[in-house]
Amino acid sequence: MLLKLLICFLCCGIVSTSTGNEDVKKLLFAFGDSYADTGNLPSISVSWRPPYGTTFPGKPSGRFSDGRVLTDYVASFFGVRPPLAYRRIQNLSAVENGINFAHGGTGVFQTLFDLPNMTTQIDFFQQLIEKNVFGSDDLSSSIALVSLAGNDYAAYLARNGTFQGLEGFSRSVINQLMLNVRRLNRFGMKKIFVSGIGPLGCLPQSTASNSYQNCNAALNNFSISHNQLVEQNIFQLNLEAAAPVFTYLDLYTGLMSALGGVPNRLKPCCAGECGAVDKNGKNKYVVCENRSRSIFWDSIHPSNFGWNAVFSALDKSFLI
Numbered sequence: 001m002l003l004k005l006l007i008c009f010l011c012c013g014i015v016s017t018s019t020g021n022e023d024v025k026k027l028l029f030a031f032g033d034s035y036a037d038t039g040n041l042p043s044i045s046v047s048w049r050p051p052y053g054t055t056f057p058g059k060p061s062g063r064f065s066d067g068r069v070l071t072d073y074v075a076s077f078f079g080v081r082p083p084l085a086y087r088r089i090q091n092l093s094a095v096e097n098g099i100n101f102a103h104g105g106t107g108v109f110q111t112l113f114d115l116p117n118m119t120t121q122i123d124f125f126q127q128l129i130e131k132n133v134f135g136s137d138d139l140s141s142s143i144a145l146v147s148l149a150g151n152d153y154a155a156y157l158a159r160n161g162t163f164q165g166l167e168g169f170s171r172s173v174i175n176q177l178m179l180n181v182r183r184l185n186r187f188g189m190k191k192i193f194v195s196g197i198g199p200l201g202c203l204p205q206s207t208a209s210n211s212y213q214n215c216n217a218a219l220n221n222f223s224i225s226h227n228q229l230v231e232q233n234i235f236q237l238n239l240e241a242a243a244p245v246f247t248y249l250d251l252y253t254g255l256m257s258a259l260g261g262v263p264n265r266l267k268p269c270c271a272g273e274c275g276a277v278d279k280n281g282k283n284k285y286v287v288c289e290n291r292s293r294s295i296f297w298d299s300i301h302p303s304n305f306g307w308n309a310v311f312s313a314l315d316k317s318f319l320i
Contacts, residue, residue: 026080027098027138030071031121031180032147034064034104034301035195035251038071039085041104041115046275051287052297055304062088064104065297066269067304070251071100073311074145074193086124092133098142101125107152108176112159118146118180129187139188146181146194148173150223170226178233185237185245194234195249196227199256204268205299212266227252251310255302258295258309269294269303 030036034047039062041047053060056067062085063069075082075097083098101121105113116124128134134142152173156166181192200206201219227250234246259265268274272285274297288294297303302310 025096025141026078027096027134027142028071028075028078028080028083028100028145029098029125029142029189030074030083030100030102030145030147031118031125031184032102032145032195033106033149033151034102035069035149036071036100036102036145036147037085037104038063038069038082038100038102040087040100040102042087045104047104049275051270051285052275054287055291064301065304065307066291068307069301070147070195070307070311071102071145073307074143077311077316078143080143086121095128095133099125099128102147105151107150107155108148108173108180109152109155111151111155118148118177122180122183126187136188140190142189142191144181144184144189144192146177146184146192148177148195148197150197150200150226153222170229174226174229174233177230178237181246182237185241190243190245191247192245193247193249194230195251196230197223198251198254199223202255202259202266203300204266204296207266208299212264215266223252249314254310254313255295255306257313258302258306262293262295265295267294268296268298270298274298 030038037047041062045062046052047062047064048060050060051066053063054066072082081097083100084094086099086101089095089099101116101124103115103121105111106115106117108118110117129139153166153170156169157163177194181194184192199215199220200223201216204212206216206219207214231248234248237246238244269288269291270285271288274285276284278284291303292305294303295306295309297306
């Protein structure tokens with residue numbers, strides 16, 4: 001059952017002119033997966049179909065939610081507008097708020113989807129830097145959000161069909177993640193936020209088998225183990241940098257806190273095959289009546305209300 005649950009988890013700046021010490025606008029750059037993606041996947045993705053985007057912006061926007069995702073809340077906290085998705089940018093005047101490179105379904109390594117993994121996303125960013133789209137002042141005042149929700153592990157299990165070697169693979173995932181965030185720092189970025197993974201055992205796909213009553217303890221323990229290693233590595237990176245460049249975003253604790261006291265807390269608002277229709281155009285899903293009180297939107301992703309609750313629960317003192 002644990003193997004099946006983890007496999008299911010997958011399925012689902014301006015052009016620089018600054019030359020001195022003038023005030024430079026903060027830019028936000030996002031890298032990672034569907035928890036950060038604001039529209040990079042092609043239009044065939046369910047994230048571009050109703051009922052996604054119902055709460056915000058009122059229509060599908062490529063976000064895997066009825067509204068905002070983690071990137072939007074990070075942007076709001078720092079008083080900047082959410083950056084446009086890389087694949088949707090038509091001209092350089094649109095990058096005045098930064099760029100979102102995150103692609104749903106991806107990881108630090110290649111997953112089961114033929115989409116840009118985190119290294120490739122950072123390659124896209126580097127190409128723009130080399131073209132002087134972003135200068136040193138832009139980068140030094142910018143913010144990087146790095147999201148990793150667990151797709152690497154699901155892909156590993158789907159390919160190998162066993163937990164054997166998963167612990168060693170987890171170390172490889174985290175090592176590559178650290179190489180990626182070090183690379184961002186070498187570009188001159190001084191605020192880099194790295195998410196842990198949430199409680200995988202509390203996702204609706206993990207709790208459906210017990211009628212959304214209880215989280216899967218084994219999956220949550222795996223999440224905790226991953227997060228502990230990530231946090232330890234970030235601590236070490238900051239020691240090496242002799243500055244608090246890297247910040248760990250504790251999504252596990254944030255989501256567990258958000259789940260407390262919410263009725264039907266583990267049940268998704270959009271139940272069934274969210275966003276899918278049958279050959280007759282009939283919806284293959286049902287949307288709850290009160291999405292403003294649902295932590296989860298679909299079987300994997302938090303709702304607009306859920307992300308707001310998660311971000312509200314985070315210790316903001318570490319973000320400043």
